[in-house]
Amino acid sequence: MKRPVFALLAGALFGAGLIVAGMTQPARVIGFLSPTGAWDPTLAVVMVAAVAVYAVFVRAIGFSLPARRDLDARLLIGAALFGAGWGIGGFCPGPGIVAAAAGNASALLFVLAMIAGMIVHDRFMVRRRARPAAR
Amino acid sequence: MSVVVMAALGGVLIGGASALLLRSHGRIAGISGILGGLLQDTQERGWRLAFVAGLVLAGVVAMVVAPSAIGSSLRTPPMVVLAGLLVGIGTRMGNGCTSGHGVCGLARGSVRSLVAVATFMTTGVLATLLVGGAA
Numbered sequence: 710m711k712r713p714v715f716a717l718l719a720g721a722l723f724g725a726g727l728i729v730a731g732m733t734q735p736a737r738v739i740g741f742l743s744p745t746g747a748w749d750p751t752l753a754v755v756m757v758a759a760v761a762v763y764a765v766f767v768r769a770i771g772f773s774l775p776a777r778r779d780l781d782a783r784l785l786i787g788a789a790l791f792g793a794g795w796g797i798g799g800f801c802p803g804p805g806i807v808a809a810a811a812g813n814a815s816a817l818l819f820v821l822a823m824i825a826g827m828i829v830h831d832r833f834m835v836r837r838r839a840r841p842a843a844r
Numbered sequence: 845m846s847v848v849v850m851a852a853l854g855g856v857l858i859g860g861a862s863a864l865l866l867r868s869h870g871r872i873a874g875i876s877g878i879l880g881g882l883l884q885d886t887q888e889r890g891w892r893l894a895f896v897a898g899l900v901l902a903g904v905v906a907m908v909v910a911p912s913a914i915g916s917s918l919r920t921p922p923m924v925v926l927a928g929l930l931v932g933i934g935t936r937m938g939n940g941c942t943s944g945h946g947v948c949g950l951a952r953g954s955v956r957s958l959v960a961v962a963t964f965m966t967t968g969v970l971a972t973l974l975v976g977g978a979a
Binding site: 711712718721722724730735740743755756758764777783784786797802803812818822827828830 | 855
């Protein structure tokens with residue numbers, strides 16, 4: 710089952726979903742994140758639909774993935790920073806990649822900066838320590 | 845088709861694509877994690893490259909058949925760069941984004957993801973209040 714073509718198909722369907730849902734339009738995303746302005750609820754509908762489908766599937770196949778329970782500063786600060794960037798740019802990773810591939814210049818700039826940010830984090834913001842033998 | 849119907853359809857595609865990746869590779873369809881793993885030498889690259897290629901494929905098709913579905917960021921280039929950096933750093937630090945935490949995490953009932961989603965939604969709204977929301 711682990712053939713690359715399935716990952717490719719998953720990516721293509723995911724991208725298609727983002728496009729159909731209107732998530733590759735930053736104006737729509739920022740409209741959702743502006744409850745005091747002309748609020749655009751589209752993103753909520755997308756989320757609910759996606760979560761519902763995935764939730765049903767996860768339970769159907771009885772798949773159990775280890776779920777970390779700890780809430781630490783990295784999670785909170787990381788999420789806070791991500792949200793800020795999302796509200797500023799109107800892009801998150803998936804839509805950014807799709808829009809960049811579609812030739813949008815601002816999306817391409819976003820993706821390049823995002824990759825730079827990821828590299829900066831992984832190189833300078835991760836404390837390297839020996840992994841414990843047992844997980 | 846109305847925007848809400850498109851949004852729901854898109855969400856179903858996103859959820860379904862995520863389910864496909866889980867079924868075929870046992871992996872979470874969290875775009876920041878998939879991309880982040882690609883940037884690190886030690887992670888499995890095959891399926892990640894294939895998935896991202898799928899996203900790119902969707903974007904290229906959109907460019908040809910539905911260019912109006914792709915929008916630009918509402919911000920100036922320096923702000924777009926800032927947004928990208930924040931998203932890059934934040935998603936790696938927080939170990940997820942709207943797909944990883946928002947779709948997959950919430951669907952699995954992850955407390956960490958719930959906290960992450962609440963956090964990035966909040967700072968997303970704050971960011972638009974500061975920088976400018978929907979017209």
